[in-house]
Amino acid sequence: MSDEDSYRKLFVAESIENHENIVKNILILEEGSDDAAIDEIFRSAHTLKGMSASMGYSEMEHLCHKMEDIFHTIRSGEIEISPNLTDLLLACTDRIEEMIEDIENGGDSSSIGSKDLIEELKKIESSIEDTHKESTVTEISNLTGESGSDIINNKETYDSDIQVSTEDKENILTEVPLITQIQKYRLKVTLAKDCGMKDVRAMIVLQNLEDIGQIIKSTPTMDELDQGIIDDTLTVEIESDAGEEALKSAASVTDISEIEITKEGNDVTSTTPAYTINIEFSPECTMKDIRAMIILQNLESRGNIISSSPTFEQIDEGKIEDKLEIIFSGSESEENLLKAVTGPDILKATVSDYSLISETKESKEQVLLKEEIHDERTETRDHETEKKERPKSSSKKREVKNIRVDIHRLDQMMNLVEDLVINGGRLKQISKEHQIKDMDEALNMVSRSISDLQNLMMYIRMIPLNQIFNRFPRVVRDVAHHDGKEVEFIMTGGETELDRSVIDGLGDPLLHLIRNGVNHGIETPAERVAAGKSGKGTVKLSAWRDQGNVIIELSDDGAGIKRDKVLKKAIERGLISAEEASAVPDEDVPNFLFQPGFSTAEEITDISGRGVGLDVVKSAIESLKGSIKVDSEEGKGSKFTLTLPPTMAIIEVMMVRINNKRCAIPINAVVEVAKVDLNEISHIGKTEAILLRDEVVQINRLDEMFGPAKESGIVVIVQYQRTKCCIPVDVVEGQQEVVVKPVSNIIGNCPGVGGVTIPGDGDVLPILDVNTMII
Numbered sequence: 001m002s003d004e005d006s007y008r009k010l011f012v013a014e015s016i017e018n019h020e021n022i023v024k025n026i027l028i029l030e031e032g033s034d035d036a037a038i039d040e041i042f043r044s045a046h047t048l049k050g051m052s053a054s055m056g057y058s059e060m061e062h063l064c065h066k067m068e069d070i071f072h073t074i075r076s077g078e079i080e081i082s083p084n085l086t087d088l089l090l091a092c093t094d095r096i097e098e099m100i101e102d103i104e105n106g107g108d109s110s111s112i113g114s115k116d117l118i119e120e121l122k123k124i125e126s127s128i129e130d131t132h133k134e135s136t137v138t139e140i141s142n143l144t145g146e147s148g149s150d151i152i153n154n155k156e157t158y159d160s161d162i163q164v165s166t167e168d169k170e171n172i173l174t175e176v177p178l179i180t181q182i183q184k185y186r187l188k189v190t191l192a193k194d195c196g197m198k199d200v201r202a203m204i205v206l207q208n209l210e211d212i213g214q215i216i217k218s219t220p221t222m223d224e225l226d227q228g229i230i231d232d233t234l235t236v237e238i239e240s241d242a243g244e245e246a247l248k249s250a251a252s253v254t255d256i257s258e259i260e261i262t263k264e265g266n267d268v269t270s271t272t273p274a275y276t277i278n279i280e281f282s283p284e285c286t287m288k289d290i291r292a293m294i295i296l297q298n299l300e301s302r303g304n305i306i307s308s309s310p311t312f313e314q315i316d317e318g319k320i321e322d323k324l325e326i327i328f329s330g331s332e333s334e335e336n337l338l339k340a341v342t343g344p345d346i347l348k349a350t351v352s353d354y355s356l357i358s359e360t361k362e363s364k365e366q367v368l369l370k371e372e373i374h375d376e377r378t379e380t381r382d383h384e385t386e387k388k389e390r391p392k393s394s395s396k397k398r399e400v401k402n403i404r405v406d407i408h409r410l411d412q413m414m415n416l417v418e419d420l421v422i423n424g425g426r427l428k429q430i431s432k433e434h435q436i437k438d439m440d441e442a443l444n445m446v447s448r449s450i451s452d453l454q455n456l457m458m459y460i461r462m463i464p465l466n467q468i469f470n471r472f473p474r475v476v477r478d479v480a481h482h483d484g485k486e487v488e489f490i491m492t493g494g495e496t497e498l499d500r501s502v503i504d505g506l507g508d509p510l511l512h513l514i515r516n517g518v519n520h521g522i523e524t525p526a527e528r529v530a531a532g533k534s535g536k537g538t539v540k541l542s543a544w545r546d547q548g549n550v551i552i553e554l555s556d557d558g559a560g561i562k563r564d565k566v567l568k569k570a571i572e573r574g575l576i577s578a579e580e581a582s583a584v585p586d587e588d589v590p591n592f593l594f595q596p597g598f599s600t601a602e603e604i605t606d607i608s609g610r611g612v613g614l615d616v617v618k619s620a621i622e623s624l625k626g627s628i629k630v631d632s633e634e635g636k637g638s639k640f641t642l643t644l645p646p647t648m649a650i651i652e653v654m655m656v657r658i659n660n661k662r663c664a665i666p667i668n669a670v671v672e673v674a675k676v677d678l679n680e681i682s683h684i685g686k687t688e689a690i691l692l693r694d695e696v697v698q699i700n701r702l703d704e705m706f707g708p709a710k711e712s713g714i715v716v717i718v719q720y721q722r723t724k725c726c727i728p729v730d731v732v733e734g735q736q737e738v739v740v741k742p743v744s745n746i747i748g749n750c751p752g753v754g755g756v757t758i759p760g761d762g763d764v765l766p767i768l769d770v771n772t773m774i775i
Contacts, residue, residue: 009406011055012104018044019100020470023093027473029074030086036249038075045071048096056108060099063114066121067092078128083481085124090474092117182241182304182329184216184264187251189234195255199225202234208250213240214303214330237264239331241304274306275334277326277341278350285345289318296326298340303330407500410461417450417457418739421650422758424450429761458499458647465543465552466494468507472514476539479518486525486536487518493543498550499647505624506552506644509617513554513640514539516614521558521638531635533557549668550646555639561632563589569598590630590638594618622771625651625666625754627720651740653757653767655733656716659707662765664738664757669770671717671724673732678713690726692717700725700773705752705766718770725773740767 021044025037049064067089073079095117099109189205191198202225209215219235240247244261251259279295281288292315299305306327310320328337334351341349424447431439469491480487498506522537529535543552567581570592576584592598596615621628626644645651645668653664654673674692681688681699688699697717701709715726738757743750754769 007055008103008106011051012100015048015051015096015100015103018048019093019096022048022096023090023474024470026086026089026093027477029081030083030477033081035075038071041071042068042075052109057099057103057110059109059112059114060096060103063092063096063099063118066118070121070124073125073128079124087481088117088120088124092121182239184237184239185213185244185247186262186264187234187236187238187247188258188260189236189251189256190258190260191230191232191234192255192257193232197255198230198232199228201253201255202230204253205234205251205256206236208253209236209238209240209247210301212242212246212250213238273331273353274327274329275337276352277328277337278348278352279324279326279341279346280348281322281324282345282347283322287345288320288322289315291343291345292320292324294343295324295341299326299328299330299337302332302337302340303328410500414457414461417454418650420450421454421737421739425759426762454650458650461500461647462497463500463503464494465496465498465503467503468510469494469541469543472510472541475511475514476518479515480522483519484524485518485522487522488536488538490538490540491542492540496543496545496550497646498644502624502644502647505620509620509642510541510552510554512614512617514541517554517556517558517638517640521556521560523559527559545646550644552642552644553639554642555637557637560634560636560638561590561593561630562634566590566592570595573598587631590632593630594628622769625769625771627771650737651767652735653738654716654735655759655765656727656729657731657733658702658705658709658727658729660710660730661706662733662763663706664736664765664767665716665718665727666754666767666770667735669718669720671719673714673716674726675713676715676726678711690715692726695724698725700727702727702752718773720771720773727768738767 022041025034025040025044028034028037029041045064045068049061049068052058052060052064070079070085070089074081079085092114095112095114098112099114102109102112187209189202191201195201202220203222206215206218206222206225215236215238217237220230224230236251238247242250247261248259277299279292281291285291292310296305296308296312296315306329308315308327309325314320330337332340337351338349341351424443427439427443428447431443472491473489476487476489517539518537522539523531523533525535528537537556537558539554539556541552541554543550545551563586566589567576567584570576571578571581573595575592575595593614594617598615618628621642621644624644626642629641629643630638631641632638652667654667654670655662655664657663676690676692681690683689688701689696690699691697699715703709709728710730712728712730714730714732715728716732717724717726736759738759740755740757742755743753750766752769752773753766754771755767756764757767758764
């Protein structure tokens, strides 16, 4: 793989994460103003813009840049988020997604234009500027008593009348820019008792705090945290202008149980030195904007940048000449500041004192002398701290704690682990046949290692459901807007993990159920109010673990499944007669929705009515070895419950023999094994049944698959949803953990067989698919 291909893959992976983050936070923003959401959008959009610029994907860069401008106006309060603006921003994210797909397929995003969206974003910017102009004219009109048109026509008169004295000019210049108030705080952060990585959590807190202030001291120190030295608390002294809420938000990471913030004395703004830093770039420098960005980043880590000329936004757009002026406030010495701003392509750099209070500036020597007399202890402490920290910054090592791995490599590793499981079973069988004691002991050690490796591999392949859950809020919003409905979407349990193979097949069925719930289940606001409900409907998606399985539940408080409507459609399609319809129990009515081509939609739309519905969902869930159940109450809502195995690769089975041929039955489908009297078998029509503990259970003989079973009287009772049946077998050999292999494409689809496995003796055995066997 070439360097370009590896960079492209990394770009796509990170871009997908940033894209999803932007979409998620746009939807949060639509619900109401949220500073955290704006910050997240800014971070992701800026990252996308920077990455696309560095890779040469100019089309994506331009679109991200213009989106960034709009988000800036939202954050500054110049414009409020609206449904139309949300639609436009989401359309931009859709276009970015198309560009990412194009780049993933080897393109450079240039084939996917974005000029139409950029023009729409520019129109919004223009409308904001026009509003500002109108507001300014209105204010002047109120002051002068003249109309707006008179003010514009007499512009020159007003210009000539405005006179500012030299003294006033100096006062204006010395009053701006303003230095924000810097306060010293003391934070006590208490970690949760059950936190397993306290040192890592504490480091994250310190890194977050560094972004919004200057850390003076921490207990434990960063060096001690690197060595894992920490109990349950982290104490931090910090100077910041962000405020208590911002500090609390920065320190609120996972596994933090309590945060205490106290102010230390008055604000320290007046005691913090301020400087004017002038930088002159070499005429030969070809990347002045990048050099300027590096300088600003270096200074940001040392204090507060009050202003710069050109501004950060102008530098970001490449609008910079040979000079850069920065007003900076911080406790760093001038010598250290000079080191921070000097570097390649810097022709000249000067640091001079800047005072907002004095009308005349003191000389550099006077300031240094005054500081030395006033606070000798502080200078000594800073000097000692500097000496301690200097070697730390150069010698400190950061371990790489996370790596990206191609999913195909994980699949390959899983195949190797499966081979180890199969061969380990084979060796056990050989050892048992030959009664080799030493080999038994060695195999027990190997088996433990294989089992640990297998569990670790399964854990690595586990993916949180959030990977697919996070795209559903957008789906709910789009369908609700399309249908003119108001829907609140609630998600819980996204941290529940499933094997990648299950996650891959789960996205489309869930997507269909959610669209179906909003389109068919939730009523319009008018209908809901008429029924005595709130105008806004609720759709809830939740997940949790239960007895080794993962349960996913989708519920809504809509109209529910209408019995008469479903049965009428079933009669029209000839599924039942009118006489039979009246006798169908309420709990069985939803089962008709899973018939192929069944739809209750009265007209075809781009969302429903095509007859490709819940039958596809059911087939997809059953192919994942799962089941789907529907509960509904007319007028109150519906609930779809999906039961899924955590993994499809390695499962627990019961080994049985039928007509002396071995097969495996998944243990999660087995209810019990029973001994019955064959003389008590009853015939009901063409089927056989037996009375087992006051319950009639149908007998399902597998003669066509294996031939007739021996008359042993042993039956395995299996269950799918609420239906049971029993399978006659020769003998039950026991329970075993096996690796599931898919049925070969050469063989094709085989009803009743969910896969094959290879036990220790090397035979290829079918694994029965109980879901398709029970009618």
